[in-house]
Amino acid sequence: MSAPTTDDLHAITEQVWLSYLDPEGVNPFLPSPDAPPSPHVIAAVSVTGAWEGHVVMTFSERAAELSSAALLGMGDDEVTPDDIADAVGELVNVIGGNVKSLLPDGSLLSLPHVVTGESAGNTRWPAAVEVCRLQGSWQDEKIAISVWTSKSAGEGA
Amino acid sequence: MALTQHEFAFVSGLVRREAAIVLESGKEYLVEARLLPLARRTGTVSVSEFVARAQRERVLADQIVDALTTNETSWLRDREPFTAFTDSVVPDLAERRGPQHKLRIWSAACSSGQEPYSLAMLLEESVRAGKYEIIATDISTEMIERAKAGRYSQLEVNRGLPVPMLVRYFDRVGTEWQVAEALRRNISFQKVNLAAPLPQMAPFDVVFLRNVLIYFDLETKRSVLRRIRSLMRPDGWLFLGAAETTIGIDDGFERVVAGRASAYRPRAATTAPVGATRKG
Amino acid sequence: MIIVPTAMIIDDSRAMRLILRRIVTQLGFEVHEAGNGKEALDLLETVDPMPQVALIDWNMPVMNGLEFVTAVRSQERYRQMTLMMVTTESEHGQIVRALAAGAHEYVIKPFTPEAIAEKLALLGLVPSGIV
Numbered sequence: 398m399s400a401p402t403t404d405d406l407h408a409i410t411e412q413v414w415l416s417y418l419d420p421e422g423v424n425p426f427l428p429s430p431d432a433p434p435s436p437h438v439i440a441a442v443s444v445t446g447a448w449e450g451h452v453v454m455t456f457s458e459r460a461a462e463l464s465s466a467a468l469l470g471m472g473d474d475e476v477t478p479d480d481i482a483d484a485v486g487e488l489v490n491v492i493g494g495n496v497k498s499l500l501p502d503g504s505l506l507s508l509p510h511v512v513t514g515e516s517a518g519n520t521r522w523p524a525a526v527e528v529c530r531l532q533g534s535w536q537d538e539k540i541a542i543s544v545w546t547s548k549s550a551g552e553g554a
Numbered sequence: 555m556a557l558t559q560h561e562f563a564f565v566s567g568l569v570r571r572e573a574a575i576v577l578e579s580g581k582e583y584l585v586e587a588r589l590l591p592l593a594r595r596t597g598t599v600s601v602s603e604f605v606a607r608a609q610r611e612r613v614l615a616d617q618i619v620d621a622l623t624t625n626e627t628s629w630l631r632d633r634e635p636f637t638a639f640t641d642s643v644v645p646d647l648a649e650r651r652g653p654q655h656k657l658r659i660w661s662a663a664c665s666s667g668q669e670p671y672s673l674a675m676l677l678e679e680s681v682r683a684g685k686y687e688i689i690a691t692d693i694s695t696e697m698i699e700r701a702k703a704g705r706y707s708q709l710e711v712n713r714g715l716p717v718p719m720l721v722r723y724f725d726r727v728g729t730e731w732q733v734a735e736a737l738r739r740n741i742s743f744q745k746v747n748l749a750a751p752l753p754q755m756a757p758f759d760v761v762f763l764r765n766v767l768i769y770f771d772l773e774t775k776r777s778v779l780r781r782i783r784s785l786m787r788p789d790g791w792l793f794l795g796a797a798e799t800t801i802g803i804d805d806g807f808e809r810v811v812a813g814r815a816s817a818y819r820p821r822a823a824t825t826a827p828v829g830a831t832r833k834g
Numbered sequence: 835m836i837i838v839p840t841a842m843i844i845d846d847s848r849a850m851r852l853i854l855r856r857i858v859t860q861l862g863f864e865v866h867e868a869g870n871g872k873e874a875l876d877l878l879e880t881v882d883p884m885p886q887v888a889l890i891d892w893n894m895p896v897m898n899g900l901e902f903v904t905a906v907r908s909q910e911r912y913r914q915m916t917l918m919m920v921t922t923e924s925e926h927g928q929i930v931r932a933l934a935a936g937a938h939e940y941v942i943k944p945f946t947p948e949a950i951a952e953k954l955a956l957l958g959l960v961p962s963g964i965v
Contacts, residue, residue, distance in 0.1 A: 408729045413944045415709060425584075465849075468853070470853075483848050490847065494924065497923075628948070709945075712942055712953075713949055713952060717933065720929070724926075726925065
């Protein structure tokens with residue numbers, strides 16, 4: 398089984414956008430090589446078992462608001478911090494679940510974890526290396542999606 | 555060739571009026587990507603020329619709205635023709651032709667392949683398992699390649715495909731699903747333009763021609779139906795889309811009821827008893 | 835008497851319950867919601883009439899969707915209820931497991947509203963004309 402690639406992440410992201418954030422297919426996620434600035438919201442799920450690692454989405458503050466409003470069908474000035482945590486948690490859950498299907502059988506998905514505000518930029522994934530990354534923008538706001546694996550599990554199990 | 559500002563304004567105005575979808579400037583690439591297959595289908599050389607024609611021809615404008623508002627094709631979404639196919643047509647033909655006859659089926663506008671594969675799955679689960687051949691044709695080379703590849707995204711397999719069929723006939727390949735070899739071996743794919751003289755083909759028992767006639771004017775509809783009739787067995791069956799009919803276009807067909815669907819049969823054949831009109 | 839069909843949505847994500855509620859409400863269903871399998875089993879004890887269909891996430895705390903399907907299938911009184919998984923679990927083997935446990939249909943996340951409507955139509959739970 399080969400590791401997930403940026404192309405895989407892009408295919409999955411396109412489907413998530415068409416399903417929940419851009420149903421008309423007129424406002425897609427646009428990949429770009431520019432590194433995003435320090436994120437304001439981080440949403441992650443962990444994979445354990447046969448494969449060990451994390452699937453992580455990072456958002457600018459505005460990107461998180463816009464995505465949450467679109468997912469929940471609310472105005473983007475209406476969403477509360479709880480709505481954002483809920484919505485970005487579900488987005489990373491769906492993307493993470495689809496990434497898991499590319500990983501060895503017997504991998505398990507954790508429940509999502511969301512960090513917002515100042516501390517988001519300090520989130521670290523100790524003992525893990527990045528496998529692939531998709532970054533770009535949606536409605537001119539930065540979003541990145543990355544897959545990380547912990548070295549020891551990758552070599553040992 | 556890129557769309558001009560004026561052409562883009564026409565398209566965005568059209569979809570805003572007809573479908574309440576807002577296409578902001580900067581989305582020209584998206585309009586071009588969606589309209590290119592349409593432009594090819596109608597034989598125009600470029601998206602620009604297609605848009606120019608659509609400003610005069612209402613039927614093309616409708617196609618633009620469709621192309622920018624609908625997404626994946628469904629598998630068995632319009633259940634009635636498929637139910638009629640398995641419950642009425644397949645038993646009728648088995649009775650007429652005997653158990654060893656190989657059914658010949660034509661999926662005449664197969665698009666990305668959902669229709670011919672759906673028919674193959676239904677046949678594999680019927681008494682005709684293995685005893686059929688499906689010819690799948692489309693005007694677009696791109697669509698024929700896609701259909702032949704038999705690879706579908708997660709969103710596509712979610713659309714009206716019963717999950718027992720998904721697990722039986724598809725394998726997971728990366729982020730996509732691949733149609734199993736057992737289905738593919740009875741289907742052949744070929745590029746065919748229905749609006750031009752047809753290639754030589756042996757006659758068919760069943761023809762699926764759904765949601766194609768709506769794109770043609772009356773004269774073209776008439777010639778398409780006549781050409782298709784000449785390739786059908788005299789007691790064959792034709793299925794059209796729910797909004798389509800042969801009535802008032804081609805008298806050579808007669809409408810018959812098959813289950814809850816309408817089907818069409820070459821007129822001479824309908825003097826014989828028709829299995830499908832029986833109750834049950 | 836007009837009987838309004840009911841659906842039970844079982845998902846730990848409030849956002850996902852909201853999305854599904856919107857879709858099935860438009861299809862004419864009344865909706866009950868539960869945040870995991872255990873909550874759903876408890877709720878089934880109290881609701882009348884029994885929902886025609888349950889839309890079931892797989893990964894949930896306390897009791898997951900597969901355990902819920904197994905529990906429901908072990909009880910004769912829930913025989914009439916249609917069970918449809920709606921989950922990101924999308925490996926071939928996982929789908930087979932859910933069907934073996936007694937699920938009738940399966941929608942993989944992400945899904946469009948049409949996907950839910952068409953699956954419910956395949957199950958005969960909404961007239962296909964609506965879809």
